[in-house]
Amino acid sequence: MPNPARPPLEGASAAREICARHGDDPAALIEILHDLQEAEGHVPPDAVPEIALALNLGRAEVHGVLTFYHDFRQAPEGRVELQLCRGESCQAMGAEALIAAVCARRGAALGETSADGVTIKPVYCLGNCALAPAARVDGRLIGRASAERLDAALDAALSEPAR
Amino acid sequence: MIRIFVPDDSAARSVGADEVAAGIAARIPSAEIVRTGSRGALWLEPMVEVETPQGRIAYGPVTPADLPDLLDALPSAGPHPLRLGPPEDLPWFADQQRLTFARCGITPPLDLAAYEAHGGLAGLRAALGMEGAAICAAVLDSGLRGRGGAGFPTGIKWKTVHEQSAPRKHVCCNADEGDSGAYADRMLMEGDPFLLIEGMAIAALATGATEGWIYIRSEYPEAIARMTAAIEVMERAGWLGEDLGGSGRAFRLRVRRGAGAYICGEESSMLNSIEGRRGVVRAKPPIPAIAGLFGEPTVVNNVLTLAAVPLILAKGAAFYRDYGVGRSTGTQPFTLGGNVARGGLIEKAFGVTARELIEGFGGGTASGRPFRTAQLGGPLGAYVCDEQLDLPMDYEALAEAGAMLGHGGITVFDDTVDMGAMARFAFEFCEIESCGKCTPCRVGATRGRETVEKILRGENVAANMVLVEDLCELMRDGSLCAMGGLTPMPVLSALRLFPEDFDRAPAPVTEHAAE
Numbered sequence: 090m091p092n093p094a095r096p097p098l099e100g101a102s103a104a105r106e107i108c109a110r111h112g113d114d115p116a117a118l119i120e121i122l123h124d125l126q127e128a129e130g131h132v133p134p135d136a137v138p139e140i141a142l143a144l145n146l147g148r149a150e151v152h153g154v155l156t157f158y159h160d161f162r163q164a165p166e167g168r169v170e171l172q173l174c175r176g177e178s179c180q181a182m183g184a185e186a187l188i189a190a191v192c193a194r195r196g197a198a199l200g201e202t203s204a205d206g207v208t209i210k211p212v213y214c215l216g217n218c219a220l221a222p223a224a225r226v227d228g229r230l231i232g233r234a235s236a237e238r239l240d241a242a243l244d245a246a247l248s249e250p251a252r
Numbered sequence: 253m254i255r256i257f258v259p260d261d262s263a264a265r266s267v268g269a270d271e272v273a274a275g276i277a278a279r280i281p282s283a284e285i286v287r288t289g290s291r292g293a294l295w296l297e298p299m300v301e302v303e304t305p306q307g308r309i310a311y312g313p314v315t316p317a318d319l320p321d322l323l324d325a326l327p328s329a330g331p332h333p334l335r336l337g338p339p340e341d342l343p344w345f346a347d348q349q350r351l352t353f354a355r356c357g358i359t360p361p362l363d364l365a366a367y368e369a370h371g372g373l374a375g376l377r378a379a380l381g382m383e384g385a386a387i388c389a390a391v392l393d394s395g396l397r398g399r400g401g402a403g404f405p406t407g408i409k410w411k412t413v414h415e416q417s418a419p420r421k422h423v424c425c426n427a428d429e430g431d432s433g434a435y436a437d438r439m440l441m442e443g444d445p446f447l448l449i450e451g452m453a454i455a456a457l458a459t460g461a462t463e464g465w466i467y468i469r470s471e472y473p474e475a476i477a478r479m480t481a482a483i484e485v486m487e488r489a490g491w492l493g494e495d496l497g498g499s500g501r502a503f504r505l506r507v508r509r510g511a512g513a514y515i516c517g518e519e520s521s522m523l524n525s526i527e528g529r530r531g532v533v534r535a536k537p538p539i540p541a542i543a544g545l546f547g548e549p550t551v552v553n554n555v556l557t558l559a560a561v562p563l564i565l566a567k568g569a570a571f572y573r574d575y576g577v578g579r580s581t582g583t584q585p586f587t588l589g590g591n592v593a594r595g596g597l598i599e600k601a602f603g604v605t606a607r608e609l610i611e612g613f614g615g616g617t618a619s620g621r622p623f624r625t626a627q628l629g630g631p632l633g634a635y636v637c638d639e640q641l642d643l644p645m646d647y648e649a650l651a652e653a654g655a656m657l658g659h660g661g662i663t664v665f666d667d668t669v670d671m672g673a674m675a676r677f678a679f680e681f682c683e684i685e686s687c688g689k690c691t692p693c694r695v696g697a698t699r700g701r702e703t704v705e706k707i708l709r710g711e712n713v714a715a716n717m718v719l720v721e722d723l724c725e726l727m728r729d730g731s732l733c734a735m736g737g738l739t740p741m742p743v744l745s746a747l748r749l750f751p752e753d754f755d756r757a758p759a760p761v762t763e764h765a766a767e
Contacts, residue, residue, distance in 0.1 A: 116526070116527050118528035119508070119528055120509060122511070144528075154529060157530040157532075157687075158510075158511035158531070159513060174432075176631070177432040177590065177674070181669065182618065213430065213631075213681065213684070213685070214430055214432040215471055216262070216434075217266055218432060219294035219435070219592070220263055220266055220297070221589060223266065230262050233266075
């Protein structure tokens with residue numbers, strides 16, 4: 090049981106609420122982690138024991154799932170997420186050069202966050218292979234992506250009020 | 253009032269379909285804008301169609317910049333440089349055999365009345381009047397095989413589940429379409445979601461399953477939203493829920509999101525993921541048909557497999573079986589991607605050649621440079637060279653040639669591709685996506701990447717080539733699933749067909765130091 094003397098921690102109450110919404114069903118763990126990440130921007134470390142308790146799982150099991158899937162992150166990221174596809178179809182249309190150009194323009198490597206708040210991530214197929222290279226800017230799919238088109242989309246996303 | 257059709261498929265939207273729809277709405281306020289799926293000619297997207305008494309007239313590819321003068325032509329379907337005429341008459345569509353994708357791009361995806369008006373629900377209605385065993389027999393008779401890549405006869409799988417006596421059974425749709433070059437599942441879920449639901453409901457009737465799951469990769473948020481909405485529509489209409497179409501039998505269907513793990517396209521990993529666990533491969537036996545989700549009898553089928561079923565029930569097994577060649581019956585939605593001039597979805601009976609698809613439909617490379625290779629069947633599929641393009645696309649012919657059909661994706665490369673880099677990438681991809689359960693895959697992928705890197709640096713090239721071949725044999729024979737077992741396929745095909753790309757000069761002191 091949680092120690093009542095312990096002060097409430099960041100993410101813990103959100104985790105409890107989301108678990109309850111899913112009926113504290115251990116089979117819904119991945120959905121719960123998705124929902125929590127959408128609400129908090131990441132899965133806070135404090136959430137892990139709360140989820141384990143609610144779903145009657147071991148902390149190690151929750152940690153294992155959290156770290157298995159590429160989607161989940163345990164620390165906050167930049168304001169805007171840029172996914173750049175590295176699948177074969179996109180590589181056939183110059184994805185590697187595009188990635189190098191975008192990273193140089195933003196001053197951040199793949200997997201890093203730029204000073205202006207763009208987290209650049211590799212992704213392996215966005216299902217837009219006929220209109221390669223493909224990218225996503227905060228969930229918006231972009232086909233026939235070029236460094237210029239991505240710049241425009243990123244600047245637009247950065248100028249929107251914070252989510 | 254005029255009706256104008258604009259796709260809201262995510263590929264069409266990725267090149268401006270929303271902006272085009274908004275532009276038309278702003279300039280022709282009297283127009284009814286109908287958003288549909290995509291017909292699949294992605295090279296023509298956004299493709300706009302206007303309704304006329306003679307049928308629809310298409311224009312494409314339409315950019316927002318084309319709108320000012322296009323808007324004058326649109327209401328009367330008049331002449332314009334982008335006017336394509338009736339889409340059905342375009343050779344690109346006329347030469348296809350659309351069975352599964354017959355409706356995609358024509359009807360609004362969430363309009364159940366339109367779905368029914370275009371032949372939807374006929375298969376499910378037929379199935380409601382049949383015994384489960386008879387449904388399984390019809391699917392078996394059709395020769396339908398699993399479209400996810402393995403090609404296992406669907407009817408046998410269903411029959412196995414049907415014969416299990418268990419308090420609860422499941423139908424799981426594998427929509428974790430992670431292969432680069434493949435996007436047919438995505439297009440179908442976004443463009444004709446009721447067809448997949450109908451197929452799953454038929455599977456439930458056939459096997460006695462009451463629980464349905466659609467596992468969709470998180471990279472497809474549009475498909476997740478569309479399928480979720482379509483399930484609600486079908487529930488309200490009484491085709492899902494506690495009383496499937498008045499049969500008195502329950503079929504509860506829900507969507508589960510993936511979380512960015514390619515391995516969850518492997519069926520046992522997917523089952524673990526649906527159960528909320530790490531997507532680690534399970535050892536077989538037992539097969540999922542006997543002990544699958546939560547240890548209970550489970551049908552696991554790909555989106556395209558399930559979506560082929562309604563037509564089989566509606567028109568009979570023989571109708572479907574008449575398409576295709578040998579033991580590859582029916583049609584396959586092939587998807588063209590990569591460096592191809594006219595990329596998109598082509599549904600054809602098995603037996604069509606890769607050359608007809610790449611050169612005929614695809615029009616060769618997008619860059620205009622010479623073709624060098626195509627990868628068939630996704631990241632675990634073989635690279636083929638020009639001479640192999642005349643192979644018929646069917647399960648057996650490709651397997652005999654050391655290649656595979658996979659999920660029907662075809663990725664085209666021009667002559668600038670570095671096959672050394674692609675072989676290295678095949679190992680790297682396996683390294684990133686391996687679930688880690690078995691050693692050949694987990695360790696082999698890393699060692700393979702390192703060894704290819706040595707070759708590409710010119711270190712002991714001959715010895716390291718032997719090492720890679722040896723490692724590939726071990727991974728193929730010793731891995732638990734297709735991830736490690738098939739990674740050798742792209743690597744070895746690249747090595748054997750394009751040895752010149754691996755014949756690197758040793759230690760690059762200067763670039764042309766040694767030959």
